[in-house]
Amino acid sequence: MKRRWTLYDPRLAWMLVAPVLLLLIFFLVLPIAVMAAYTFFTFVTAGVETSALTTANWHEFFTDSYYSGFLLKTLRVGAITALLCGVLGYFPAYFIWATTFRHKWLLLLLLIVPFWISFTIRTFSWINILGEQGVINVALIKLGIINDPLPMLYNEGAVILGMLHFLMPYMILNVYVSLEGIDRTLISAARSMGCTSAQAFREVTLPLSLPGLAAGLLLCFVLAAGSYVTPQLLGSGRDALFGNLIYDTIMGELNWPMGATLSIVLFVVLGFFAAVYTRYMGMSQIVKGLGG
Amino acid sequence: MKTRRREEGRWAWRLTGFITVCVYIFMFAPIVATVILSFNASMFGGFPMTGFSLQWYYKLMANDAVLAAFRTSLWIALVTAMVTTAVGVVTAFALVRFDFPGKQALSTLVILPALVPETILGVGLLVLIKSIDQPRTMLLLVLGHILLAVPYVVLITQARMAGIRRVYEEAALSLGASRFSSFREITLPLLVPAVVGGALLAFTISFDNTSASLFWRPAGVETMPTQILSMLKISISPEINALGTVMILVTVGIPLVGGLILQSLTRLKRRGQPTEEAR
Numbered sequence: 001m002k003r004r005w006t007l008y009d010p011r012l013a014w015m016l017v018a019p020v021l022l023l024l025i026f027f028l029v030l031p032i033a034v035m036a037a038y039t040f041f042t043f044v045t046a047g048v049e050t051s052a053l054t055t056a057n058w059h060e061f062f063t064d065s066y067y068s069g070f071l072l073k074t075l076r077v078g079a080i081t082a083l084l085c086g087v088l089g090y091f092p093a094y095f096i097w098a099t100t101f102r103h104k105w106l107l108l109l110l111l112i113v114p115f116w117i118s119f120t121i122r123t124f125s126w127i128n129i130l131g132e133q134g135v136i137n138v139a140l141i142k143l144g145i146i147n148d149p150l151p152m153l154y155n156e157g158a159v160i161l162g163m164l165h166f167l168m169p170y171m172i173l174n175v176y177v178s179l180e181g182i183d184r185t186l187i188s189a190a191r192s193m194g195c196t197s198a199q200a201f202r203e204v205t206l207p208l209s210l211p212g213l214a215a216g217l218l219l220c221f222v223l224a225a226g227s228y229v230t231p232q233l234l235g236s237g238r239d240a241l242f243g244n245l246i247y248d249t250i251m252g253e254l255n256w257p258m259g260a261t262l263s264i265v266l267f268v269v270l271g272f273f274a275a276v277y278t279r280y281m282g283m284s285q286i287v288k289g290l291g292g
Numbered sequence: 293m294k295t296r297r298r299e300e301g302r303w304a305w306r307l308t309g310f311i312t313v314c315v316y317i318f319m320f321a322p323i324v325a326t327v328i329l330s331f332n333a334s335m336f337g338g339f340p341m342t343g344f345s346l347q348w349y350y351k352l353m354a355n356d357a358v359l360a361a362f363r364t365s366l367w368i369a370l371v372t373a374m375v376t377t378a379v380g381v382v383t384a385f386a387l388v389r390f391d392f393p394g395k396q397a398l399s400t401l402v403i404l405p406a407l408v409p410e411t412i413l414g415v416g417l418l419v420l421i422k423s424i425d426q427p428r429t430m431l432l433l434v435l436g437h438i439l440l441a442v443p444y445v446v447l448i449t450q451a452r453m454a455g456i457r458r459v460y461e462e463a464a465l466s467l468g469a470s471r472f473s474s475f476r477e478i479t480l481p482l483l484v485p486a487v488v489g490g491a492l493l494a495f496t497i498s499f500d501n502t503s504a505s506l507f508w509r510p511a512g513v514e515t516m517p518t519q520i521l522s523m524l525k526i527s528i529s530p531e532i533n534a535l536g537t538v539m540i541l542v543t544v545g546i547p548l549v550g551g552l553i554l555q556s557l558t559r560l561k562r563r564g565q566p567t568e569e570a571r
């Protein structure tokens with residue numbers, strides 16, 4: 001017997017979400033599950049593997065310090081990038097929030113514009129600043145301060161700078177969204193009770209904006225640690241990160257089981273940080289930051 | 293005492309303003325340098341400027357590989373934008389208006405593609421199709437891009453939907469409209485800003501995607517970003533600066549023009565019917 005459809009019938013909801021749900025299952029959940037299974041496959045030769053189960057890949061990962069070194073370096077670079085982003089990004093976010101400037105929307109629009117510009121282009125454009133024929137070197141030589149161009153490109157500093165550049169808008173927007181959520185009367189209250197502006201900031205504004213800062217830090221850390229293009233364009237071979245290692249293992253050596261193992265490692269490690277974050281902060285702040 | 297405190301506050305505020313200006317310069321200086329250099333007459337892709345020239349743009353127009361990559365990216369981005377917007381809006385509608393078991397889990401799952409690094413998504417999908425012996429196809433690439441864009445469309449639409457009261461739809465339903473026509477006549481028009489915003493974002497996400505496309509593209513196919521990457525591996529030619537400038541014009545111009553059209557549309561509509569939009 002057919003049941004009548006109610007107004008907000010769960011069956012209708014399932015039909016509406018079906019396309020996205022199927023996409024998520026077949027392109028996100030299933031791939032990661034298959035990848036996890038692949039870590040136990042046996043590597044024969046480039047591009048060939050058998051489904052004979054082995055723990056050789058995991059054994060190799062845990063015993064070869066080459067891999068753990070890569071992982072630690074990647075986490076270090078990600079952490080440095082995220083912290084610098086947090087420190088430098090807080091000021092603009094606070095400024096946009098607190099300013100009485102009439103064209104505040106322009107400052108916000110300028111934050112969104114970088115999202116529209118190709119990430120590859122934004123990254124390689126640093127070559128025009130830092131390169132031997134870049135703005136800085138040419139200006140310094142013209143001024144007679146240096147004779148030979150400074151080697152500023154193709155090192156870890158350049159990689160971090162490039163990542164800072166593409167992550168900064170994420171950070172500023174996250175902090176800004178969180179500042180916008182603060183009830184401004186709380187700050188006037190603090191001031192009227194005798195707080196200096198510095199005290200009011202330290203005791204009221206800063207603590208209340210921490211969720212946004214934390215969301216920004218997590219997002220920047222995860223995106224930096226998972227990056228592939230920036231180290232390739234702005235770093236030398238020594239500055240490769242875990243993402244480059246994965247790409248080379250799969251596309252270069254065609255060692256799929258090892259590539260899958262490394263991907264799962266990165267997934268688990270970054271997932272751990274995200275899980276710790278959501279344990280204390282919940283998902284809602286990240287959602288707000290991404291949705292703009 | 294009081295004046296000294298105020299003085300301190302003023303200095304802190306000035307410092308904040310100064311750092312803000314520096315960060316904005318930091319964000320835009322490389323882009324400005326690239327645009328300027330694209331008009332450089334010099335043979336080398338760097339400073340100093342030796343004169344104004346459009347030669348690199350002419351060269352670009354004659355570069356078949358670049359034009360082919362541009363067309364490929366444009367098609368992929370258009371299809372991605374259309375499909376993602378359609379499925380994303382419907383999903384957001386279901387997530388906001390309905391209550392069903394597993395709703396919380398689904399809303400978390402749906403934003404995961406934005407949080408999981410692209411390298412991992414890229415490898416995962418490749419391993420999956422390798423394990424079932426399927427080749428990399430264009431369809432795979434497009435579906436992958438849709439996966440990457442879906443979280444943003446859903447989040448934008450959800451935020452807008454939360455501000456539209458359901459009584460509007462229910463009023464239409466009680467007056468005899470069908471589910472579909474109440475959605476089309478009431479909900480969808482109120483959602484227009486989110487729909488357009490989501491579609492534009494999906495377009496740029498697809499047009500811009502690099503890391504995942506490197507894994508997913510069919511053999512021999514280049515998208516615009518992968519083409520730029522392979523050109524950069526050879527040398528930094530001024531042609532790349534010109535290409536970068538054209539790309540900036542496309543990806544910044546489209547959303548800006550779209551936003552302006554949208555704004556004037558809503559203004560026109562407001563003039564026609566003075567009822568407020570929502571709330």
